[in-house]
Amino acid sequence: MKVHIAERLRAYVDACHPGPTATVTFVITAVAVGAGRDRVGVVLVAGSVLAGQLSVGWSNDARDVDRDLRSGRSTKPTVRGDITASLLWRSAFVALAASMALSYVAGGLIGGSAHVLAVLSAWAYNLALKTTMWSALPFAVSFGLVPTFITYGLTPAAPAALWVTVTWALMGVGAHLANAMPDIDSDLAVSAGGVAAALGRRATTWMTLLCIVSAVTLLAVHLGTTGPIAAVVVSVAVVGAIAVARLGHGRAMFGFVQALAVCAVLMLVASAAQITG
Secondary structure (H helix, E strand, O other): OOOOHHHHHHHHHHHOOHHHHHHHHHHHHHHHHHHOOOHHHHHHHHHHHHHHHHHHHHHHHHHOHHHHHHHOOOOOHHHHOOOOHHHHHHHHHHHHHHHHHHHHHHHHHHHHHHHHHHHHHHHHHHHHHOOOOOOOHHHHHHHHHHHHHHHOOOOOOOOEOHHHHHHHHHHHHHHHHHHHHHHHHHHHHOOOOOHHHHHOHHHHHHHHHHHHHHHHHHHHHHOOOOHHHHHHHHHHHHHHHHHHHHHOOOHHHHHHHHHHHHHHHHHHHHOHHHOEO
16 A cells, blocks of 8 residues: 555654654753753754654554554554554664764763663663553653753763752653553553553552652752742642542543643753752
């Protein structure tokens, strides 16, 4: 079956998981700007992150083609027949090579290695850990290494603050759990569930909220806000999390998680100037 160029381009966009790819690239680039990277540095950071995210997304869809076919996920371009898994694999390796090269230019030896390890950790999730109890580990590792990638590209280079690294790791795990929750039933149906499927929906809800609330708390404490303001932010996050978790796993919970996540991302960008240790 002949695939037109427009369909092939759409397949590449769909297979890269455009939402997470665009979000991760934008947030990390925004933090690089806030941390003080110059224009060239910002472009290099954006390019290396985008290439890395493309490689992760494409390898994910290529790896999951059989499972997606069994699950009947017609939104997947490989299931629609718009692109083959082999073509996605080749594209993923090209994007990975580009990301690795750009990473070292953008972050030097230490910073570049941090980003390369972050991308390879995401590949480990795709290839081996996605359907295991360790599925959240690559998210903790990959997100936790991002601050080091940014700070070692600064002049002078410097290590990232420990609390920033922990905050990013918590956000990564929270994002993974929140993203996995809607697919728990379909993952269990094909015996392909990760830690969210193993924990169950309610426990995953609590774990998601714990990670994101903890991240918000760390940010509120370190952002230089007054004690009362930080206390209000943390109190609203904690009370709201307990309320929606006790209510169940419906729209209220997902809405609250999304609102907290947006708040945490904004706070991450606002804390960029304090990213170094």
